[in-house]
Amino acid sequence: MSIEITGVSKRFGDFVALEDVSVSIPTGQLTALLGPSGGGKSTLLRIIAGLEYADTGTVGIEGLDATALPARKRGVGFVFQHYAAFKHLSVRRNVAFGLEIRKRPKDEVRRRVDELLALVHLEQFADRLPSQLSGGQRQRMALARALAVEPKVLLLDEPFGALDAKVRKELREWLRRLHDEVHVTTVFVTHDQEEALEVADEIVVINEGRVEQIGTPDQLYDEPANDFVMRFLGPVT
Ligand code: ADP
Ligand code: MG
Numbered sequence: 250m251s252i253e254i255t256g257v258s259k260r261f262g263d264f265v266a267l268e269d270v271s272v273s274i275p276t277g278q279l280t281a282l283l284g285p286s287g288g289g290k291s292t293l294l295r296i297i298a299g300l301e302y303a304d305t306g307t308v309g310i311e312g313l314d315a316t317a318l319p320a321r322k323r324g325v326g327f328v329f330q331h332y333a334a335f336k337h338l339s340v341r342r343n344v345a346f347g348l349e350i351r352k353r354p355k356d357e358v359r360r361r362v363d364e365l366l367a368l369v370h371l372e373q374f375a376d377r378l379p380s381q382l383s384g385g386q387r388q389r390m391a392l393a394r395a396l397a398v399e400p401k402v403l404l405l406d407e408p409f410g411a412l413d414a415k416v417r418k419e420l421r422e423w424l425r426r427l428h429d430e431v432h433v434t435t436v437f438v439t440h441d442q443e444e445a446l447e448v449a450d451e452i453v454v455i456n457e458g459r460v461e462q463i464g465t466p467d468q469l470y471d472e473p474a475n476d477f478v479m480r481f482l483g484p485v486t
Pocket of ligand 1: 266284285288290292
């Protein structure tokens with residue numbers, strides 16, 4: 250198991266954001282954390298990332314006890330909804346950034362960045378500024394940048410949430426295709442049932458700080474664990 254979350258709880262003051270959450274995510278799987286807004290999805294993702302620490306419980310990443318490790322020692326890559334690109338750097342330099350600060354040799358950086366830009370079909374935009382890209386292209390750049398340092402785990406928080414429906418659908422397909430190509434263990438947060446059902450190998454349904462069900466899209470549909478899952482996945486009225 251690549252990501253092993255055991256008995257994680259988190260409070261903000263008196264408010265219980267996560268209560269005794271346990272989830273196992275196999276290496277190479279594309280997993281969605283799905284649930285209504287305010288349920289604790291981002292908090293759980295941030296705890297996996299090391300951007301937040303649990304009050305109780307443990308986080309394992311690839312057999313390593315990461316519970317107390319800072320983000321930079323966990324081997325994780327991130328993509329967020331509002332991607333913070335370096336505005337004054339070209340697309341190429343943005344993708345190269347993580348490799349450059351790690352002092353990787355120049356020719357290795359060039360090779361790797363070329364590979365990644367080809368992977369997300371942005372070769373012809375390498376010398377542009379992020380502001381000259383469309384929203385969808387910018388998130389593809391964000392994906393390439395997160396993958397540049399070859400993370401053990403890729404974490405995405407509502408990565409396509411800010412974009413319009415057509416681009417969002419396109420990016421879902423991108424995420425699925427990229428994942429099938431690089432097989433990096435991936436966890437993405439979404440409140441969009443359709444997005445989770447379409448893209449994920451497995452879905453963790455989270456509501457009010459608890460795991461309601463973990464299963465494949467088919468399992469969730471065929472055997473919803475309770476009324477909440479049934480209602481949440483049910484037809485929109
Ligand atoms: P989701 O991503 O599922 O929408 P979050 O994990 O962002 O949910 O938030 C879960 C709950 O915890 C929300 O009610 C939110 O207001 C609260 N929360 C999250 N982060 C903090 C924080 N740093 N301080 C106080 N409350 C927080
Ligand atoms: Mg969130």
